[in-house]
Amino acid sequence: MPSSLRSTGTTSSSISLAWNASTDNSGTVKDYRVYEGSAVVATVTGTTATISGLAASTTHTYTVTARDAANNESAKSASVTATTQAGGDGGTPVAANGQLRVCGTKLCNKNGKQIQLRGMSTHGLQWYRQCVTTGSLTALATDWKADVVRLSTYVQEDGYETNPRAFTDLAHTLIEQVSAQGMYVIVDWHILTPGDPNYNLARARTFFTEIAQRHAAKPNVIYEVANEPNGVSWGTIKSYAEQIIPVIRAQDPDGIVLVGTRAWSSLGVSEGASETEVTGNPVNATNIMYTFHFYAASHGTEYLNTLSRAADRIPMFVTEFGTQNYAGEDANDFTMSQRYLDLMASKKISWVNWNFSDDHRSGAVFKTGTCNAGGPWTGTAPLKEAGVWIRDRIRTADDF
Numbered sequence: 001m002p003s004s005l006r007s008t009g010t011t012s013s014s015i016s017l018a019w020n021a022s023t024d025n026s027g028t029v030k031d032y033r034v035y036e037g038s039a040v041v042a043t044v045t046g047t048t049a050t051i052s053g054l055a056a057s058t059t060h061t062y063t064v065t066a067r068d069a070a071n072n073e074s075a076k077s078a079s080v081t082a083t084t085q086a087g088g089d090g091g092t093p094v095a096a097n098g099q100l101r102v103c104g105t106k107l108c109n110k111n112g113k114q115i116q117l118r119g120m121s122t123h124g125l126q127w128y129r130q131c132v133t134t135g136s137l138t139a140l141a142t143d144w145k146a147d148v149v150r151l152s153t154y155v156q157e158d159g160y161e162t163n164p165r166a167f168t169d170l171a172h173t174l175i176e177q178v179s180a181q182g183m184y185v186i187v188d189w190h191i192l193t194p195g196d197p198n199y200n201l202a203r204a205r206t207f208f209t210e211i212a213q214r215h216a217a218k219p220n221v222i223y224e225v226a227n228e229p230n231g232v233s234w235g236t237i238k239s240y241a242e243q244i245i246p247v248i249r250a251q252d253p254d255g256i257v258l259v260g261t262r263a264w265s266s267l268g269v270s271e272g273a274s275e276t277e278v279t280g281n282p283v284n285a286t287n288i289m290y291t292f293h294f295y296a297a298s299h300g301t302e303y304l305n306t307l308s309r310a311a312d313r314i315p316m317f318v319t320e321f322g323t324q325n326y327a328g329e330d331a332n333d334f335t336m337s338q339r340y341l342d343l344m345a346s347k348k349i350s351w352v353n354w355n356f357s358d359d360h361r362s363g364a365v366f367k368t369g370t371c372n373a374g375g376p377w378t379g380t381a382p383l384k385e386a387g388v389w390i391r392d393r394i395r396t397a398d399d400f
Contacts, residue, residue: 001022001074001075001077002019002021002064002065002074004020005017005018005078006018008048009181010083011084011085011091011092011094012091012095013052013053013054013055013056013092013095014084014094015051016177016179016180017034017051017062017064019032020047026070028068028069029067030071031067032044032047032066033064033067035076036051037061046172048173050179050218056084056086056091057083057085058083058084059082060084061079063078091182092181092182093182095182101256101287102315104315105316106315107256107289107317110219113400115348115398116345116399117184117351118147119140119146119353120146120365121149121152121319121320121354122355122356122357124152125153125170126159128358128359131356131370131371132177132356133374135374135377137178137183139375139377140377141182141183143378143391144391144394145394146394147183148184148186148350149178149184149185149186150185150188150224150319151171151174151188152188152190152355153170153188153190153207154190155200155203156191156193156194160203161200168207168210168211175211178220183220184221186352187208188319189207189225189227191226191260192227192230195229196231196232196236197236197240198236201240205244205247208223208225209247209250211223216251216252219254222258223257224257225240225241225244225245225259226260227319227320228264228293228320229260229261230271233262234261234277234281237259237261237262241259242285245257245283254287255287256289257285257288257289258289259283259290260290261278262277265293266292266303269299269302269306274306278314279310289316289317290317291316291317291319291320292306293318295322295323295324295327295328296321296324296332296333296334297323297324297332297336304336304343307343311347312347316349317349317351318351319352320353321352322354322355322386324362327361328355328362329363330362332362332389357371358370358372363386365387365390366382366387367383367384370382
């Protein structure tokens with residue numbers, strides 16, 4: 001029987017739980033079931049769960065059981081009771097907007113209102129896991145007032161392929177932690193080298209099947225299936241997308257899927273093409289958006305105009321950008337960056353900035369050493385110049 005069931009956090013629409021692991025005489029605990037009364041409200045393989053979609057200011061009581069490989073189920077644990085936070089102005093982005101969907105060329109909330117999400121992307125989790133903690137995510141939600149967090153699971157570069165189980169479990173844990181803060185979460189399949197997403201198709205099938213199955217009931221999970229395809233045609237990327245989207249849809253019919261575009265998600269511009277190859281030959285799927293990445297000191301008016309034209313034809317989401325050069329380094333170009341932000345605000349293009357870490361580059365928002373020291377996470381003192389600038393813009397009031 002699981003022990004020490006406890007509530008680890010609440011929002012106006014969710015309650016997060018944790019408990020101590022069970023043991024079994026066969027040696028294997030297959031999964032855990034979370035009950036509210038006699039109803040199973042979650043089934044997980046780890047020792048945490050977030051129950052989402054709850055009403056504000058409501059009280060809930062939960063128990064947990066364990067099951068072994070033969071589906072033998074333990075007795076229920078001791079119960080825990082928790083109350084969701086008040087709604088209204090104190091609500092979270094997820095409480096305010098619920099399950100998102102694509103409507104025309106825009107991102108719309110549960111009420112059909114066109115919205116823009118703004119937030120941060122982690123750096124590679126194989127290197128900077130220490131920057132993504134309960135403390136830093138709480139700061140992102142409450143001090144930065146972010147709407148969305150992008151979790152970058154690199155496939156190569158010492159990432160997922162080295163230990164699929166560990167990186168999948170890490171994604172599960174961080175999805176729960178972001179969900180507990182009431183923010184949207186982009187699960188980023190961070191392919192970069194090699195640039196052909198089909199190289200990792202089998203891995204992507206395995207990863208996204210489990211991620212979507214586990215988190216399908218959450219209204220805040222968004223799937224980014226190919227970070228920056230490069231060196232391949234749009235037709236190759238489109239074929240990949242049309243193979244992996246059904247894998248996600250089989251588990252989570254409502255989740256939005258983000259599809260990377262050619263040439264490091266530049267809509268082809270960085271390899272001499274343009275958005276017309278996508279607008280003229282879109283992916284055969286619904287409830288999807290296409291991604292665009294830019295780095296303001298390297299990607300000027302040609303890139304800006306491409307994004308503007310594309311956003312009038314297809315749903316766009318900027319899942320990565322920086323105020324520096326394409327390597328996220330050197331001087332910040334805040335003037336060009338603001339031109340992009342003004343465009344994205346006018347066309348309600350959601351965006352995520354790179355990156356929420358303390359690496360040596362000017363594009364990492366925290367000063368070097370902040371993460372290993374465990375903060376501080378709030379205010380401007382721990383931030384580099386780019387961090388101060390982007391925090392200020394994320395904090396601008398949402399139009400929900």
